[in-house]
Amino acid sequence: MAECLEQSFEPLTELAQDIEFASVRRWKQGAPHRKAVAFFPVYAPMEIIHAAGMLPVGIAGAGDRLDLQHADSRFGSFICSIVKTTFELGITGKLEPFDALLFSTICDSARNLCFVMKRNFPGQHFEFLHLPHSTSESSIEFLAAEYRRLMGELQRIAGVEITAGALRNSIAMFNRQRELAGEIYTLRAEAPHLLRATESYALLRAGLRMPVEEHIAILEEMLPKIRARGGKKRDAIRVVIEGSFCEQPPLPLIRVLEAAGCDVVDDDFTLAQRWFSEPLPLEPDPVQTLAERYVRCATYSSVRHFPAAARCRGLEQRIRRSRADAVIFLIAKFCEPAYFDYVLFKKAVDQLGLPSLQLEFEEKLFTFDRLQTEIETFVESLIFD
Amino acid sequence: MSVQATEYRGSIHQQQKELMLQWYAALDRAAGNAAEQPVVSMMVSGNCVELLEGFGAVPLYPEVNALQLAIRHQSLDPILLAEELGYAADNCAYVKADIGAYLKGITPAGGRLPKPTLVLCNFVGCNTYLKWFEHTADLTGAPLYVLDVPFLRSEEPGEADIAYVVRQLKEVVARLESLTGRKFDYDRFQQATAYSAESEGLWSGIKHLAQRSPSPFDAYFDAITLMGPLYVYRARSEGVQFFRDALRELEQKPVSAEDEKFRLVVEGPPPYPYFRAFRDMFARWKACAVASTYSTVGGLWEFGFRHDPEKPFESVARHMLAQNVTNRNYLQRYEQIGHYLRAWDADGLIIHFVKSCRLFSAGQGDMREYFSRMGVPTLYIESDLEDPRYFSEAQTRNRLDAFFESLEHMKRTGARRMPLAAPQPSPLRVL
Ligand code: SF4
Ligand code: SF4
Numbered sequence: 151m152a153e154c155l156e157q158s159f160e161p162l163t164e165l166a167q168d169i170e171f172a173s174v175r176r177w178k179q180g181a182p183h184r185k186a187v188a189f190f191p192v193y194a195p196m197e198i199i200h201a202a203g204m205l206p207v208g209i210a211g212a213g214d215r216l217d218l219q220h221a222d223s224r225f226g227s228f229i230c231s232i233v234k235t236t237f238e239l240g241i242t243g244k245l246e247p248f249d250a251l252l253f254s255t256i257c258d259s260a261r262n263l264c265f266v267m268k269r270n271f272p273g274q275h276f277e278f279l280h281l282p283h284s285t286s287e288s289s290i291e292f293l294a295a296e297y298r299r300l301m302g303e304l305q306r307i308a309g310v311e312i313t314a315g316a317l318r319n320s321i322a323m324f325n326r327q328r329e330l331a332g333e334i335y336t337l338r339a340e341a342p343h344l345l346r347a348t349e350s351y352a353l354l355r356a357g358l359r360m361p362v363e364e365h366i367a368i369l370e371e372m373l374p375k376i377r378a379r380g381g382k383k384r385d386a387i388r389v390v391i392e393g394s395f396c397e398q399p400p401l402p403l404i405r406v407l408e409a410a411g412c413d414v415v416d417d418d419f420t421l422a423q424r425w426f427s428e429p430l431p432l433e434p435d436p437v438q439t440l441a442e443r444y445v446r447c448a449t450y451s452s453v454r455h456f457p458a459a460a461r462c463r464g465l466e467q468r469i470r471r472s473r474a475d476a477v478i479f480l481i482a483k484f485c486e487p488a489y490f491d492y493v494l495f496k497k498a499v500d501q502l503g504l505p506s507l508q509l510e511f512e513e514k515l516f517t518f519d520r521l522q523t524e525i526e527t528f529v530e531s532l533i534f535d
Numbered sequence: 536m537s538v539q540a541t542e543y544r545g546s547i548h549q550q551q552k553e554l555m556l557q558w559y560a561a562l563d564r565a566a567g568n569a570a571e572q573p574v575v576s577m578m579v580s581g582n583c584v585e586l587l588e589g590f591g592a593v594p595l596y597p598e599v600n601a602l603q604l605a606i607r608h609q610s611l612d613p614i615l616l617a618e619e620l621g622y623a624a625d626n627c628a629y630v631k632a633d634i635g636a637y638l639k640g641i642t643p644a645g646g647r648l649p650k651p652t653l654v655l656c657n658f659v660g661c662n663t664y665l666k667w668f669e670h671t672a673d674l675t676g677a678p679l680y681v682l683d684v685p686f687l688r689s690e691e692p693g694e695a696d697i698a699y700v701v702r703q704l705k706e707v708v709a710r711l712e713s714l715t716g717r718k719f720d721y722d723r724f725q726q727a728t729a730y731s732a733e734s735e736g737l738w739s740g741i742k743h744l745a746q747r748s749p750s751p752f753d754a755y756f757d758a759i760t761l762m763g764p765l766y767v768y769r770a771r772s773e774g775v776q777f778f779r780d781a782l783r784e785l786e787q788k789p790v791s792a793e794d795e796k797f798r799l800v801v802e803g804p805p806p807y808p809y810f811r812a813f814r815d816m817f818a819r820w821k822a823c824a825v826a827s828t829y830s831t832v833g834g835l836w837e838f839g840f841r842h843d844p845e846k847p848f849e850s851v852a853r854h855m856l857a858q859n860v861t862n863r864n865y866l867q868r869y870e871q872i873g874h875y876l877r878a879w880d881a882d883g884l885i886i887h888f889v890k891s892c893r894l895f896s897a898g899q900g901d902m903r904e905y906f907s908r909m910g911v912p913t914l915y916i917e918s919d920l921e922d923p924r925y926f927s928e929a930q931t932r933n934r935l936d937a938f939f940e941s942l943e944h945m946k947r948t949g950a951r952r953m954p955l956a957a958p959q960p961s962p963l964r965v966l
Contacts, residue, residue, distance in 0.1 A: 224901040227917065228625060228890045233897065255686055257662045258893040265865035266898040269905070278864070280696075283658055283665055284683035288702040292685070295695035455658070455681050458669040486893065489623035490630075490666035494673070496621050 155375050159349045162368075163401070166355035169212045169239060173359050174247045177205055185249040185308050190236065190260055191396040192453050193281070193422050194252050195440050197320040198301055200362060202308040207248070208358030208422055210398050211235040214514040216242070224266065225259075230484040231512045232397035233259045240271050249307055250275040252300075255283065256396065256453035257487050277303055283455035285445055293441035301437070317436040323362045325429040330369040331357075331420075332427065337376065339415045339472040342388070344379045347414035348404050354420045355398075384413070387532050390474040391417035392465060392495060395451060397482035399511045406518050407478070410525045411533070415472040418451075425449055452487040461491065462498035469504065476532060477506040482513070505532060545788065547781045548760060554777060555763045556644065561593050563646035573715045576651040576671065579833050581659035581684065581859035583851050585770045585842060586704060588727035589719045590711050594767060595651055597671065601629040603643035604636055605807035605921045613639055614922055627891040628921035630667045637674060652714050654679045655707060660686065660861030661894045680710055684855045687863050692856040700852035727770035728842040728850060734769035735836040737778035742837040744785055745825040746879050749795035751788040754879075755824030756814050759805065766833050796821035797942055800875045802828045802868075802902070803887035803895050806931075808923035816932050820939040824885075826875035828868060829895075831860040835871075865898055869905055876911060882942055883912035885935075889920040912945065914938040 165173055178184045186205040189196075199206035212235035220241050221234035239245050251274060253264035261278070268276040280296055282289035301312050331354055338345055345353075353372065357365035389407070395418045407414060430443050450456055450464030469477065477499050481488040492508060499506045507528045509521055565572035573592040577583070584594050604610045613635025614628055620638075622631050642648050654677045656668035665681065672679035682703050685696045708719045741761070745754045752758075761781060768774030799817075801824045806813050817824070834840075840858040843850035856862060860871065875881060884906050888896045899915065906913045916934055919925035 222900075224904065225897060226888055226900045229893065229897050255662070258660075259897040261662075261686065262865045262893070262898040266901045269866055269869075270901070278686065278688040280685040280688065282683050282685075284681050284703070286683075286703060286706060288699055288706070289683060292695055292699035295693075295699075296685075299693070299695075453662075455656075455665045455669070455683075457679070458673050484625050486626060486663060487666070489626050490663075490670070492623070493621040493670070 155372070155379065158372065159352050162356040163348070163352040165359050166352050167213055167215065167401075168359070169215050169244055171207070171244065171247050171359070174205060174207055177361065178247060183309070186247055187250045187252060187304070188245065188248040189252040189422075190254070190256075190264070191232075191422070192254075192256055192451060193425050193448075194254065194279070195297060195300070195444075196362070196422070197317060197324050197436075197440060198297060198312065199252075199304065200320040200323065201312045201316040202301070202304040203310050203316075204249070204304065204308055205361060206358075208355070208420070209236065209239070209245075210355070210358075211513045212239055213398070213400060214516050225263075228484055229259050230397055230482050231514055232482065233263045235513065236263060237267060237270075240267055240274075245271075245274070248274065250277060250304070252277045252279060254279040254281045257485075259484075259486075260396075275303070275307060281454060282445060285456070290438075290442050290445045293444055294438050297437050297441055314436055318432040321430050321432055321436055321439070323366070326366050327357065327362050327369075328423060328426060329429065330366065330373065331423040333373060334369070335416060335424070335472075337373075341383070342386070342413035342415055343381050343383050345376050346408060347391075347417060348401050348408070351401065351404065351417075351419050354423055357423060358420065386411050386413040387529055388413050388415045388473060388475045389478050390415060390465075390469055390472055390476075391419075391478050391480050392468075393452070393479045393481040393485070393488040393492065394419055395421050395453065395488070397485060397513050399480055399482075400513060400515050400518075403480075403511055403515065403518055403521060406522050407525055410522065411529045412476075412478070412525070415474055416468050421449060421451060452491040458494050462494055465495055466498060466502065469499075469502065474504070476504055476528075479506060479508040481508065481510050483510050545784050547777070547784050550777055550780060551760055551764055554768055554773065558593070558763075558767050559642075559644035559646050562595060562648055563644075565593055566647035566649035569649060569652070572649075573652040573711070573717070574649045575653050575655050575711070576668075576677075577655050578657050578659065578661070578664050578668075579766050580657070580661060580664070580861040581855040582657060582766055582833060583682075583704065583855060584766065585724060585727040585731055585847065585851055586707065588770050589708070589721065589724035590715055590717055591720075591723075592652065592711070592715075595648065596766060597633045597667070598629055599763060599766070600636070600643050600648070601632045601921055602807045604632050604641070605923075606810050607643070608808060608923070609636075609641060610808060610921050611923055613641060625890070627663045627667075628919060629891060630663060630670070632921050633667070634670060634674065637671075650675050651677045653677065653707075653711060656681045657684065657855065658682060659684045659855055659859060660863075661892075663892075663894070678710075678714065680707055682707060682855075684862060687857050687867070692853065696856055697849060697852050700855055701848045704848055704851060725844045725847050728847040729844040730772060730775050731770045732841040732843065734765070734774045734778045735834065735841050737775070737782045738765060738769075739836045739839075740782045741778070741785055742826070742830075744782075745823075748798070748880065749790045749792055750798070750823050750825050751785050751790045753824050754830055755801040755805070755827040756817070758827060758830035762830060762833065794821060795823050797883070797939060798823055798825045798879070798881045799883055799885055800824070800826045800872055800879065800881045801885045801887065802872060803899070804829050804889050804892060804920040805887065806889070806918040806926050807920050809918075809926045809928065812928055813931070816935045820935075822939060825879040825881055828860050828871060831871070834859050835863075861894060865902075869902060872902075872906070873909075876906075882946075883914070883938070885938075886913065886915045888915060888917040890917065890925055891919050891921055912938070912942055
């Protein structure tokens with residue numbers, strides 16, 4: 151039984167990292183006129199894409215699976231890897247299954263990427279969404295208008311009308327997916343020995359590559375099995391990972407962390423599926439709901455403005471909820487939003503009296519000796535403290 | 536080859552210096568009397584200095600402070616202090632210099648800098664602004680308002696975008712009324728937009744002088760000198776007077792054909808810590824920047840946009856949304872450069888990649904590819920706008936020398952004015 155469960159993570163891990171997007175191609179072939187929309191991290195209103203009958207797909211760079219032949223010269227030094235690998239995915243034709251690609255206001259590099267791609271791939275549709283950096287009342291109205299604009303574009307591409315009923319149905323679906331994702335994190339915080347961070351990563355990230363209905367079914371089937379898994383709690387340091395919200399750390403690096411004696415009890419790997427912690431109401435107006443909840447109730451994130459204190463409180467809450475002993479700031483190289491927030495977060499974590507470690511990675515990293523030494527030294531310092 | 540400084544130093548430079556000293560003096564006075572003199576810190580990009588006039592508030596521009604530190608070779612110590620505090624080597628060095636200088640008590644003109652009445656983050660394009668002002672507000676304890684300006688994702692800003700920015704501008708007014716205890720003076724605000732419209736017309740006139748051959752004005756190096764008054768004073772009568780004098784003086788400035796060998800468009804901010812050395816690298820080749828994108832950070836006025844006293848709020852919103860290079864999308868920047876190359880009749884393009892500023896630099900390799908393919912001689916060089924550790928003088932000079940040599944060769948062999956081949960940028964629609 152345990153073995154069988156372990157085996158079921160393998161295809162999910164592969165699916166989550168597949169840069170050929172075979173699952174998307176297969177889904178599109180399943181019926182005529184099916185369309186898929188890719189979104190660049192961190193968040194996208196997947197409900198709207200789904201309500202247009204399209205498949206929302208979260209893209210996340212290419213890990214170490216792609217050699218950069220063109221992107222380095224287009225983006226130069228000091229730019230994070232995911233921007234380059236995304237461009238390279240485009241120029242090598244791997245993004246071809248997507249009928250539209252969606253970007254938003256997360257950082258300057260990603261924003262420029264959207265328009266550079268638009269020039270280089272004229273056959274594809276690019277959308278840039280302005281997700282507000284304000285909590286003022288007026289931003290709700292603005293975002294609702296922005297979502298309606300997006301709906302207009304998607305309706306044109308999909309050739310279907312997005313009805314209020316369809317949107318309510320989609321919100322209900324994604325509510326369920328978020329609820330299950332929440333359960334996974336609760337489980338990890340309560341019994342980290344039952345689900346490794348790498349397994350949880352595969353389980354959730356694969357959900358950004360398949361229809362939400364299928365993902366819900368997988369989660370519903372696997373959660374009880376995971377809960378019933380054997381094994382003993384190990385004597386490990388409970389850590390929260392902060393800073394990996396966009397470019398993703400290589401899975402072997404997470405394994406190194408775990409092998410060194412850390413239980414990752416919370417992380418920010420797939421924030422899109424945890425953007426709201428409460429279910430969104432379906433009434434009265436679903437577009438208004440999506441906008442209002444984005445402005446009022448979304449999770450804190452380094453890629454959108456909140457009053458700095460609120461962002462620090464968000465991290466503190468995550469630390470408390472998961473009863474973490476330490477924080478690992480795992481930051482993609484050249485990721486400016488994460489670098490800046492590190493300064494604020496570090497201060498907040500220090501004030502809580504918690505130890506922390508800052509590590510920098512690139513998605514394409516494949517040797518981890520230096521990081522491993524840093525992690526082991528950190529863990530040892532905590533054990534012998 | 537001897538260095539022949541082509542830098543022009545007329546009476547406008549003296550006037551510019553005096554205006555900027557007056558500004559620092561006003562800030563110093565405000566530091567001593569916060570209740571009497573409101574101060575609003577803002578970003579340069581698409582700034583809404585007109586609105587401040589409605590409160591008689593003085594703008595405080597951290598970017599201007601940061602660049603002054605760099606020009607005066609004072610930026611490294613504050614940067615190092617910020618790095619000790621946890622800022623990364625790859626964070627925008629403007630922010631690090633500003634925060635480090637604040638903590639060290641260093642100010643550009645030696646006077647005091649006040650705690651702002653309001654930290655107004657005009658989020659126009661640059662996401663780093665959000666972080667910078669969050670940190671400033673955190674450090675100084677000053678209240679923060681983020682004015683969320685939607686990025687320009689189509690040719691024209693949509694109605695929802697304009698309405699959104701106008702509503703926020705009115706929120707800023709209400710916020711400042713309660714912070715200062717003063718009532719917003721709408722008439723003065725309107726008057727400010729009228730002054731701005733005049734200053735902008737004159738500034739545009741100056742920029743168009745560079746269409747002459749030879750040009751009496753360098754739209755990169757000289758423009759930077761005039762940018763201070765443009766951001767601080769354009770909405771006041773002093774600004775109008777200054778730009779009137781500047782236009783007159785430059786119009787009458789004698790220039791001879793030998794003073795100009797190459798006409799260039801420059802993209803990206805300058806390396807402020809080596810500003811003089813960088814300028815000399817152009818001067819020794821008698822290379823004149825006839826247009827630059829950096830001089831349009833605060834506003835794009837050479838294509839006709841003006842503030843409108845009949846619709847003051849809406850025109851401020853339009854300026855922030857669409858009439859500055861930072862809030863326009865990357866492809867619109869290609870169009871802008873393409874337009875300069877044609878209408879300002881340039882020989883080539885210099886792309887200066889600065890590591891601090893991803894807003895400018897992320898994608899400049901693609902830009903180089905785009906223009907090179909069009910047949911535009913294009914040079915791509917890298918350094919930084921604030922951090923002196925990222926400038927290699929010898930290497931930069933060698934690359935510029937090689938570029939100018941090849942331009943010279945092209946000129947000699949008659950290949951100079953390369954026709955702009957496909958892909959042609961589409962004609963500027965918004966501008
Ligand atoms: S990793 Fe950071 S810098 Fe890079 S695109 Fe994502 S948010 Fe932007
Ligand atoms: S990133 Fe660029 S535009 Fe933004 S603050 Fe830094 S230098 Fe200015």
